[in-house]
Amino acid sequence: MQIREFTEDDWPQVWPIIREVVRAADTFTYDPAMTAEQAYDIWVETPPGLTVVAVEEDRVLGTAKMGTNRPGPGSHVATASFMVAADARGRGVGTALCRFALDWARDRGYAGMQFNAVAESNHAAVAVYRKLGFEVVGTVPGAFAHPTLGRVGLHVMYHEF
Numbered sequence: 001m002q003i004r005e006f007t008e009d010d011w012p013q014v015w016p017i018i019r020e021v022v023r024a025a026d027t028f029t030y031d032p033a034m035t036a037e038q039a040y041d042i043w044v045e046t047p048p049g050l051t052v053v054a055v056e057e058d059r060v061l062g063t064a065k066m067g068t069n070r071p072g073p074g075s076h077v078a079t080a081s082f083m084v085a086a087d088a089r090g091r092g093v094g095t096a097l098c099r100f101a102l103d104w105a106r107d108r109g110y111a112g113m114q115f116n117a118v119a120e121s122n123h124a125a126v127a128v129y130r131k132l133g134f135e136v137v138g139t140v141p142g143a144f145a146h147p148t149l150g151r152v153g154l155h156v157m158y159h160e161f
């Protein structure tokens with residue numbers, strides 16, 4: 001598997017991954033009815049941010065976006081988001097994308113990386129983030145409307161560099 005910068009030619013494979021994850025409505029706070037155009041505008045970062053894909057041969061297995069968490073006095077902290085195709089989960093794709101994002105942020109001099117809204121019910125992601133050095137610094141109770149579990153908490157997670 002290789003992680004490389006997103007190109008326009010990747011969008012036909014990236015959009016179905018985003019569509020699948022967002023329509024499941026069990027991990028991301030994005031509108032499940034979002035269009036491809038809306039998804040593109042949200043997912044494809046402009047510099048100094050970056051969007052990448054994890055590929056195996058010619059197939060996109062997952063994607064990540066990373067950039068500055070907040071402008072101005074918060075601009076020393078990075079953030080990132082990750083999506084992996086359903087049939088590629090459990091193979092380390094998300095972990096590799098997260099490691100890539102952490103390295104990217106460190107190389108650019110950020111003080112740390114913050115995730116603003118990790119559904120506490122997303123046990124696989126929380127476990128990966130903890131393994132890579134993130135801590136839950138707070139949880140907003142009932143802030144995420146999970147389609148089968150009802151309202152669950154949203155974690156704010158942080159990794160200091």
